[in-house]
Every structure is written in structure tokens, then in C-alpha cells.
């Protein structure tokens with residue numbers, strides 16, 4: 435049995451974290467800098483997360499490629515994954531140098547690769563260890579350190595069944611005693627074998643009541659709920675019971691849904707944007723980024739569903755899909771032409787949400 439130093443319990447007021455009522459989730463292969471840049475044109479206020487990046491990748495990978503971002507994307511949270519305090523601590527120092535606003539520890543990813551290295555959702559079985567990780571991270575940086583976790587985990591292989599609210603309560607209590615004041619809780623358990631990460635976002639039933647209860651039991655903590663939110667009305671209802679809502683797939687499927695976020699959830703009185711304004715900003719950005727080596731096939735992805743649910747959505751997707759074949763040289767002209775074919779009523783329409 436390894437002896438550990440007792441944890442120093444940090445006063446909760448020490449580290450003010452951001453208090454955004456809406457955030458866009460960390461999503462591997464999706465929430466990269468170009469996606470965030472474009473989402474930032476649609477919503478100026480929403481908190482944005484990076485994809486999960488492992489601490490060894492931060493320390494030994496192509497750092498600028500993984501971490502650099504445009505300051506206009508801020509506020510941005512770097513999500514880290516790993517299970518060992520020193521490299522997480524060093525990654526936090528690096529995150530601070532890069533200008534991130536917060537760092538978040540992933541305790542929710544159930545992928546095989548992540549399980550092999552014992553981080554992500556597996557960490558929910560080790561609240562004391564997570565407390566030590568958070569402690570080391572918080573000691574290394576002035577940035578707030580937050581945690582994203584599930585409501586529980588189940589593993590046939592190890593026989594671990596932490597599915598009851600009491601385990602979640604203990605996890606949050608232990609980790610908050612290490613100084614973490616903000617938890618983003620995906621309101622379903624993770625099943626560690628037999629389901630792909632995608633299935634683990636759909637198959638285990640959502641249990642939002644567990645997250646509401648958490649907020650009641652820990653009123654001093656910032657408790658953000660995540661999982662399955664698709665409509666403004668559902669989000670409004672969740673905000674009655676929790677501090678914030680994190681949105682994932684809806685932002686991929688219908689990014690324009692976020693165009694009223696600033697007015698509806700942040701109390702902004704600035705006029706909402708139009709798709710024309712978004713595209714007018716995005717096109718030169720995309721041309722510049724492809725010139726810098728970004729892949730045309732990837733950079734068009736954030737715009738694919740800009741017209742989701744509207745007439746012309748399919749045609750726009752077809753046009754965008756054909757763009758990368760224009761090659762880096764022809765990309766700029768091709769995308770400018772594509773935008774010219776769009777219906778101006780649709781382009782100038784204000785946000786769909788009231």
C-alpha cells in the first residue's frame with residue numbers, strides 16, 4: 435500500500451472559474467480550433483472546449499498543432515486526459531502559457547484506448563486519486579481546474595458497479611475537497627465493455643435527477659449538466675435545476691441553434707448574427723487556414739449543417755462536399771462561388787430562436 439501525503443483542502447473561493455450557463459462540449463475530431471472559430475462567430479459568449487488531449491501528447495506531441503488557437507475563440511477550456519499527476523501538472527502550466535481560460539480533467543471517456551491507460555471514465559472508481567490529480571493540477575496553475583464526469587460506471591470485467599447516486603455523491607465530495615468547484619456531469623453511466631464510445635452516448639439511459647440532486651446536495655459547487663439537450667425549452671428547464679448546460683451533438687447537427695444563445699442565456703442585447711455575417715467572416719478565414727496547411731476537407735465541416743432543417747440544406751452540403759476537389763488553390767474561389775448561390779432571404783434571416 436502506497437502512503438500518500440494528506441490532501442491539502444483548498445478554500446473553495448480561491449479559484450474563480452467561469453460561470454457560463456452554456457458551453458459547447460469537448461468532442462474528439464470535432465471541436466478543433468477551426469470548428470471553435472466558426473462557432474465563435476455564431477455565439478460570442480458560450481464557453482468552448484477543446485477536444486480531449488492526453489497529457490503525454492501535450493508534453494511530447496506537436497504542441498502548436500495541438501494547442502495553438504486564435505485569441506478570438508476565447509473563452510476556451512483545454513480538456514486533458516491522463517491519470518498521473520506530474521504530467522497533468524506540467525500540461526496545466528503549458529495550457530496557461532497558451533492562454534487557455536480553464537483546464538478540465540476528463541473522467542468520462544469510456545473508449546478502449548483510454549481504458550488501457552486507466553484514465554477517462556475509469557477514474558470514477560478512484561475518487562481519492564482524482565482528488566490528487568486535481569490537487570497537483572491546481573498547484574501548477576492559476577487557471578481554474580474543473581472535472582467532467584459521468585454519473586457512474588459499470589464494468590463486467592472488473593466487476594465494478596458504481597451506478598448508485600451515493601457513489602456519485604462520494605466522488606464529488608472527495609474531488610471538491612481537493613479544490614475543484616465546477617463539475618460537468620454527463621447524466622448517464624459509462625459501460626466499460628461491450629459498447630463503443632458512440633453507443634455509450636446513447637444506450638445508458640439519461641438520469642438528470644441525479645445531477646439535480648447533486649446541485650441540491652452541493653449548492654456551493656457549480657454543477658453543469660450534459661447529455662441529450664436538443665431544444666431551447668429543454669435547456670431552460672435544466673437551468674432551473676442546475677447552473678449550466680453543456681451541449682454536444684446539437685451543435686454539430688444544428689449549429690445555428692446556438693445563434694440565439696447570447697441573447698437567450700447570457701442576457702446580451704447585441705443584435706443576433708445572420709448566416710451571411712458568419713460566412714463573410716468564415717470564408718476568408720478558411721482560405722487563410724487552408725493556405726497554412728489546414729485540410730480543406732476538415733475545415734468545411736463546421737459549415738456543413740449551417741442550414742440544417744432549412745430549404746436548400748442538402749444542396750449546400752453537396753456544394754461544400756465538392757469543394758475540396760478544387761484543390762487548395764481553387765478552394766477560395768470555389769467557396770466564394772458556393773456562397774453566392776445561396777438564397778439571400780435565408781442568408782439574412784435572424785436567429786431562429788426567440
Ligand SMILES: Cc1cc2nc3c(=O)[nH]c(=O)nc-3n(C[C@H](O)[C@H](O)[C@H](O)COP(=O)(O)O)c2cc1C
Nearest residue numbers: 459460461462485486540620661662663681682683
Ligand atoms: C464526436 C464526439 C467526440 C467526443 N469527444 C469527447 C471528448 O474528447 N471529451 C469528452 O469529455 N467528451 C467527449 N464527447 C462527449 C461529449 O462531450 C458529451 O458528453 C456527449 O456527446 C453528450 O452530450 P450531447 O448529448 O449534448 O451530445 C464526445 C462526443 C462526440 C459526439
